[in-house]
Structures are given as structure tokens and as C-alpha cells.
Amino acid sequence: MGRRCTAWWRARGWHGRCPSRHARVAVVAVVLGAAAVVPGEAAFAAGTSPGSYAFEAPGPYAFDENARSVDGATDTTGADRLDVGTTYRSALPQDGKLYYRLELDATSNVYVSVTAVPRAGTTVTPTDNLRVTLQDTDSRSCSYETVGFGSRSPHPIAAWGARETPVPGSSCQGAGTYYVIVERADRDDSSSDAWDLELAPVSEPRLRQTGATEAPEDWNSASPTPLLDEAEHREGGDGFTRAATVGQGVWRDDLRPGQTVFYKVPVDWGQQLYATAELGGSSGGDGGLVAVALDMSLYNPVRARVDDVSVSYNGSQKTGTLDPLPPVEYANRYDNSDQVNGMRFAGSYYLVLHLAEQVGERFGDGPFELTLRTRVSGAAEAGPGYAGSAQPPNLFELTAQDREATNVGGSEASGSSDDTMAVVAVSGIGAGTVLLAVLGVWTLVARRRVGAW
Structure with a gap:
């Protein structure tokens, strides 16, 4: 069902996972509705x-x-x-x-x-x-x-x-x-x-008590061992607010030239984030070179760019890896480099990947296989002690939803999970066009393997 299923439901306002083909699906109701213009669809x-x-x-x-x-x-x-x-x-x-x-x-x-x-x-x-x-x-x-x-x-x-x-x-x-x-x-x-x-x-918000006013000088700057797990398909979102949540693991997507996809990785205080993107090989094309073919940028929870990496492409698989970044610490803001002072908040960090249009000019319309490897290492620590709430709320913390989506501290960390997902799609009134819509409740029971680092 993959991309078509996800695209169909996103067009109707649903942003969760689609049922797998092995899930038991029960359609419980069918109603007559009309096609809707979903808020946010019209630009x-x-x-x-x-x-x-x-x-x-x-x-x-x-x-x-x-x-x-x-x-x-x-x-x-x-x-x-x-x-x-x-x-x-x-x-x-x-x-x-x-x-x-x-x-x-x-x-x-x-x-x-x-x-x-x-x-x-x-x-x-x-x-x-x-x-x-x-x-x-x-x-x-x-x-x-x-x-x-x-x-x-x-x-x-x-x-x-x-x-x-x-x-x-x-x-x-x-x-x-x-x-x-x-x-x-x-x-x-x-x-x-x-x-x-x-x-x-x-x-x-300000802190309840003043802490360190200098950025930490000592942290693990070594590159970790590459993750070797089997890739799990995860379609990237098409904006910051629709970024697909991923935890540590190997994720696969298919990109077309000119496409940009968004992922978000919840990272807690004291944790380090690592990311590598691999663009798969192509059997077509003229054998030329695209100097900036795949770009991966990292943005912090306030959407400030922390770091980026670009890779060239000649039809053979290519890999780009972000430089090792420090653990998330409040005091990182006192460093002069973007790569350090950007890692000043806990919360969702965004990986934004763009496949250049020029790849299509030389190697065809694709799609081209993207493999994204993300690691979040280190034990979570207590926050700095804010004296109030951020706006919007929960911006600088991991919510229970974040932890569930990334399997942090959840049952999936041991290798399995029972998920129940209810989906309700209701159509509205379109521009004079009446369509048949389905109001369904899907009960999904699936067991998914989660690879270990």
C-alpha cells in the first residue's frame, strides 16, 4: 500500500501510519460524503x-x-x-x-x-x-x-x-x-x-537558576560504527509540520528529482544525534556528474540550521554523513560555531533532504532510493530547569508521543509491539462535486521488528 496509501490518507488530513498488508483490517461503515478541500492543501x-x-x-x-x-x-x-x-x-x-x-x-x-x-x-x-x-x-x-x-x-x-x-x-x-x-x-x-x-x-523561558556560561569543551567527537540493520520503509514528510518521526534505525524512502523530504528525530538532554544519507545507484543516464545532487540539512527544534552535508552523484551510490555533533546541552549556546551552539535544546531535530532537479536531467525521473541511518546515543539527562513554559508548549522536551513514535522506553525496544490504530476519515463539501467516501475504523495488530544498534 506504501506511498499511495499514505498519500491518500494525508490528502484527507490523516498523518499516521497506513495498515500493513499483513494487518487484519475491518471496514465497519460506509457513508455517502463529498470531496473536501483539506485545510492547508491549497497553497x-x-x-x-x-x-x-x-x-x-x-x-x-x-x-x-x-x-x-x-x-x-x-x-x-x-x-x-x-x-x-x-x-x-x-x-x-x-x-x-x-x-x-x-x-x-x-x-x-x-x-x-x-x-x-x-x-x-x-x-x-x-x-x-x-x-x-x-x-x-x-x-x-x-x-x-x-x-x-x-x-x-x-x-x-x-x-x-x-x-x-x-x-x-x-x-x-x-x-x-x-x-x-x-x-x-x-x-x-x-x-x-x-x-x-x-x-x-x-x-x-528563562532558567530558575543560572547555570554554566561556557560551552562544554570535552565530548565524544568520534564517529560511531555504521548501523547495519535492515532498512524499514519510512516516507518522509513534505514540510516541517508534517515531518515523519524516526528514532534510531535505518530508514528507506524513494525520492524523485526536485523533491524535498522532512524527518524529525526526538533528542533529549544529554543525547547525541548522528545521521548518514545514502543515495542509491542508477542504471540509466549519460554518466555525467551532478556536483550537488543530494543535500541533507539538520535543523534544531526552533528550525535553526545546525549543519548540512552535500554529495555529488555520477550514477553510483554515494553517501553523506553529518560531522559528529555534541550532546544536547543548554550551555552549548555559548559556543561560536553553528554546529555546537545549535545543539542547545532538547526536542525534535529535523533532517531535511533534497534531491536536485539536475539528477533527473542526467539520470532520468527515478525514483532514486534513499537510505537514512540515524542514531541517538547516550542516556537522557534532566533538563536545565526552566522557570516557565515555552511557546508553543513542549517545544524543548520529549513528549510521550515522541517516545512512543521512536520506541524510547517502550515495549518495541525489546523487539515487538501490539499497536492499535483507529482511523476516521470524514469528507466535506467540495466545489460542487459529490463523491463516495468511506468512514472506516481499522483495527491493526502488527508485530514489527526493531533493529538494535
């Missing part, structure tokens, strides 16, 4: 000016279906407010520089991640960049980051801004108004297409 398309929206067919990225649309202002005057814990939709014109407003307290750390999504058919170059800056009311920068595509293959990219407190010597302290500035930097003027945006402002 916003911006007009020629900020705030002018129309609807278009779904693009290559699944935006948060609960995101609010927001207009970016051309200056600070009239900039719309962003509330932490809420996700937003917007769009950035080719020559645009947009402003959004934050009203912050004096003690919380606030992070704003901006995901830029070129529309279908858009041309990009390695010099096309997204820049995100966070400033105070005196135009003094709290932070800025510039992120590029690294190739001529359009795909979602994300950059972030931060207001951290207390930071000695920083002007960005205290309660008040701050601005998020989103722009295209070092762009190719031949491209006039707008980029759709997803903005995700979040907050991290």
Missing part, C-alpha cells in the same frame, strides 16, 4: 504586492495548515505583529524587503525561523539567498543570518533570527518592540518570482 500565492493572495495548486512544501496569513510591510511603520507560538504565511517579492513586528518581554529568549519556498517552475542560482535580521527600535541588530540554495535546484530553505537575554553587551535587552526583517540578498536579478514564506516565532 497561498502572493500577487504583485505584499498581502495580495490568490489560491494555486499545492506546491512542493506543505505549509502549516493552521498558519495565519500576514502582510509584510515595506518599512517598520504599519508592520504586522507576530505572536510567539503562532505560525504565519506570507510572501516575499523578488526585490522585496519586508518587516514584521514583535512585542517581547524582558526575560524570554525569542527565535523566529523563516522558511522560504520558491514556487513551482522558479529558477534559482547558488547566489540567491534568504536573509533574516532581528532588530530593536534603534535599528541595532540582535542577530542576522543569510542562507542560500547552494545549487540551481529550487527547494525550501530556512534562516532564523534571535533575541537572547541576558547577553552581556547586547543592545537587544528589555521588554519592548522588535522587528523581523526578511529579504533576498545577493539575488540573481533575472529571477522575478516571489517566494512563499512560513514564519515561526517561538519563545524559550
